[in-house]
Amino acid sequence: MSAQTAPRPHRLRAIARFREAGISIFILILGALVALRAPAFLTMTNFKDILLNISILSIVALAQAMVIITHGIDLSVSSMIGLVAMMVAFVMKQSPEFPVITVVLLGMALGAALGALNGVVISYGKVPPIIATLGTLSIYRGMVFFYSQGTWINSFELPRSFKLLSKGTPLGLPNMVIIALVFAALVYFFLNYTRTGRDIYAVGSNPEAAQMAGIRRQRVVFLVYLLSGLASGLAAVLWASRFESAQTNTALGFELQTVAAAVVGGVSISGGVGTVPGVLLGALLLGLIENALPLVRISPFWQLAAQGLLILIAVVVDNLIARSAKGK
């Protein structure tokens, strides 16, 4: 069924391009409307704030996109961020002289280990991704409480070098923005120009054909969850550095934002479709909404509703286009 109705690849590419153009226009319109009501929106400081705010989201949303492209989902990213943030903050508190770069690597390694556990359960244990990661979402969050005994790590307990990791601007832009850009470039290269990257699309768009073509499906699926953990680990270090604290509810609910950014950015929830620029635009749109609502004095309670609405619109538009592509 899915093999017969799936639009041909060039159609999919057309959808992706259409989506990217669509979001870009939407971002411009929204930006113009906000600027009319709140002149403070069009200032350099505000642009810098938006970029800072979406750096972490972009990193995790790109990883989430890879998972969704294989027709999976990783709901545990927020808890992985919470747990790793608490652990690295604890390390920095205990040994402030620890080189910051080692902490970044440590965070990524810890995240990768948590992600690998998801991968094993899903890929080799054959548990549906939504169930498996819903489970680890709670387990990892529980571990945050257990590990921290409910206490927070506060700003005065963290060394300055660690806080500057995200906020320092030796290269003009804040480090965190540069890290996110480099990460996006790496993912772009990986997805488009490596064998494994192409396998991720193949596994998502047509699992049987991928299997017959000799792609080791289980390994690819395992890999995307491991990468999702790794990206969450990196995000966790940046999070603790930027917010100068590790709290038990760090990143609570963040998983929905990553899914929203990916889906709004044109990643198909049924697998096989999605691009790096699309996801970045999706993250930018969400970041813009988050930034604009307080500026135009709309209650932040609308933010969740706005996110939900965007996802619904994105999915409905996807379906309409896919149907019309099939009809032609």
Place this chain on the structure above:
Amino acid sequence: MKHRTLYFVLALAMVLSLALSGCGKKATGPLTFVLVPKNLGNPYFDTANNGAQEAAKELGVTVTYQGSAAADATQQIQLINSLIAQKVNGLAISANDSDALVPVGKDAIKAGIPVVSWDSAIGKEGRVLHINQAVLHDIGAIEIKMALDLTGADGGKIAILSATSTAPNQNAWIEVMKEELTKPEYAKLELVDVVYGDDDDTKSYNEAQALFKKYPDLKVIIAPTTVGIAASARAVTDAGLIGKVFVTGLGTPNQMREYVKNGASPEFALWNPGDLGYLSIYVLHALATGEIKGVAGEKFTAGKLGEYTIQEDADLGVNVLLGPPFVYNADNIDQFNW
């Protein structure tokens, strides 16, 4: 023959039921109280728990500390329902919503479990009494007083960054602050906005950032919430606005130490949450043992805190007052570690 078996079974049933009900009455053991915070993993509430455990040790009772991960009224109601089913001997609750918790509070009282609220009150019907950390008026007044200290005699624009728009304690303080501002000595302070950070670090940070942009000549942010005040102070520090925008409000010493020292938040106020938890358990114990009934005018002694008198007023109904708020600043902050 048949009848004899029947009688035997009936007799056995009666003996058994008597024996079982007897057991039920005999099982007194130590009293178990539950301290319910707005959410878990919040240092403010954890400090209250430390005080509660100290009281538990002195009184020889068991106090457990149970709450939900998110500050959410629905989750709190579910938790309290399950605690009622477990037949605990008393509940001390910091309410996520004053109205939503009234029915479940009534259920608990009907089941013979004394319910008190602390930190954030449950509506009058849903609890026996409220343990008030400070008189509403004192808290609101001290926050406005600190704001004027920070702007200097010339005054200027101030904004309030609160928790959720439904949090009962925050809203009551905001009302008092608005009243205070009408006094002649505060005529030069102009309240330009009230925003809500939902007690979420990221959201509070974003709201604080938006405040600087909307009001470029903003002088003071008052955040009557421990999450909001730290997030605002960090936003001020990150934006390089130390000395231009000051943050004050209610915070905890460990969270604010960095910002008191770097000048983003030279002073803030709070009561001691450890004492609040301590007092809550003493009140529950007095209620559970029948020492007090929860009527205005009754007196009782709460360990190291001394003697208290139950009072009644229009806003809070029956309540007990912990004491006056305390101002933390660079001179005294290093004496505290929580």
